[in-house]
Amino acid sequence: MLIEKYRKTIEACRFCPMCKVVCTVGNITKNEANYPRGKALILFTILKKMREFDEDIVERIYQCAICGLCKDWCISDYDIPELIMAARADIVNSGKIPSRVLKIYENIRKTENPYAMVNDEKISAVLDKEIRETGKRAKILYFIGDTAFSHPEIFEATIKIFNYTGIDFTILPKKNRGVELLYQLGFRKEAKRLAKENAEVINEADAEVLVTSDADEYLAFKREYPRLGASLNPDIKIMHITEYINLLLQKNKLSFSRKINKSVTYHDPSSLGRYLGIHEPPREVIKAIPGIEFKGMKWNRSRARSCGASGGLLFTNPEIAAKAAENIIDEATEIGAEIVVTASPLCRQSVGDCKKLRNSSIEVYDIAELIVKAF
Incomplete structure (x- = not known):
């Protein structure tokens, strides 16, 4: 079993409650089995062959x-x-996959996204306009990720930024989305297949920089692709859109003409902040916009709270994810x-x-959406 690799973690964490205070899911459900210590205890019984993966254990994992x-x-x-991701891979290998998790896997296989959505005519028209013929090199290769399906306004805003600054770019014509989500849910074979196909297309594009708006796919490029043996050309620099925009600002290739006279705070995504340490570029970009009064969250950077979007939780347990997001809205309101x-x-x-469920007056934007408001 893959969890065997994490035996030391299991044996140590089953006795320790120290991280209980920060556990996203445990502090929402108040179920001891949902805290790291509880999960370690459960997986200890699996290691010792005292129990097998049953419906209740799988639910907790x-x-x-x-x-x-x-x-x-x-x-x-x-x-x-890492232990939880290994346990999920063991669950997938055992064939005891929950139906709602299997549905996500099937959606990604059939439609290349977890939402089971296909491009509408408007989205397709935008994409077709920016995709170049094979063999025509562009400086920037833009990898959209699932944004085209969940919030097309984000990739449209990003394209506006590229066009506004006169950047020579193209959009990846073939895009296997969901590599990070598949990996986190335990579908490692499928994640490996998609990552290798992506790597081949990206390498053929021969761009100087690969830019993505999707923090989870960015984590996949940085962490999962090497794990899965999907080799990207080392000459291609991989950047999140916040890093690239911040670079444009530093080189005086991007400026703002409109003021946004509002108080703004920034929520650190776990994949971008905690896992990859990218905390300052987004903040520097926001602070560069005229008129903005920046207010920092009390829980920020590596200690930022989760909004419930990561780890597949938004799809597998949306009610828990919604409670986690409430913490972000509450903290933003408080400051x-x-x-x-x-x-x-x-x-x-x-x-x-x-925000919609709470009828909150707080506005919520992706950073690219905020930037184009200042043009």
């Missing part, structure tokens, strides 16, 4: 945001998120922010949906 707060809080650096900005389409969706 998928009730996790894999947000990484527990690891960041841990003084001994035990990696519960007096009028706008919450994030740099992940899934976070944008999670926090934005919560």
Whole structure:
């Protein structure tokens, strides 16, 4: 079993409650089995062959945001998120996949996205306009990710930014989305297949820089592709859109002509902030927009709360994810922010949906949407 690799983590964490205070799911459900210690105890019984993966255990393993707060809080650096992903892979290999998790897998296989949506005519027209013929090199290769399906306004805003700055770019014509989501849900073979297909197309494009708006796919490029043996050309620089825009600002290739006279806070996506350490570029971009009063969250950077979008939780347990997003709206309200900005389409969706349910006056944007308002 894959969890055998994490025996030390299991044996240590089953006795320790220290990260309980920051557990996203545990502090929402108040179920001891949902805290890292509870999950370690459960997996200890699996290792010792005292139990097998049954319906209840599988439910607990998928009730996790894999947000990484527990690891960041841990003084001994035990990696519960890696353990949970290994356990999920063991569940998939055992064939005991919950129906709602299997549905996500089937959606990605059939439609290349977890929403089971296909491009409408408007989206297709935008994409077709920017995709170049094979063999015609562009400096920037833009990888959209699931944004085209969840929030097309994000990729449209990103294209406006490229066009506004005169950037030579194209959009990846073939895009296998969902590599990170598949990996986190335990479907490693499918994640490997998609990652290798993507790597081949990206390498053939021969671009200088690969840019993506999708924080989860960015994490996949940085972490999962090497794990899965999907080799990207080392000469291609991989950047999140916030890093690239910040670079444009530093080189005076991007400027703003309109003021946004509002107080703005930033929500750090787990995949971008906690896992990859990209905290300052988004903040620097936001602060560069005239008129903005920036207000920092109390829980920020590597200690930022999860909005419930990560680890597949938004799809497998949307009711828990909604509660996690409420924490973000509440914190933003507490500090007096009028706008919450994030740099992940899934976070944008999670926090934005919560804002609607709460009838909150707070506005929620992806960072690309905010930027084009200042042009």
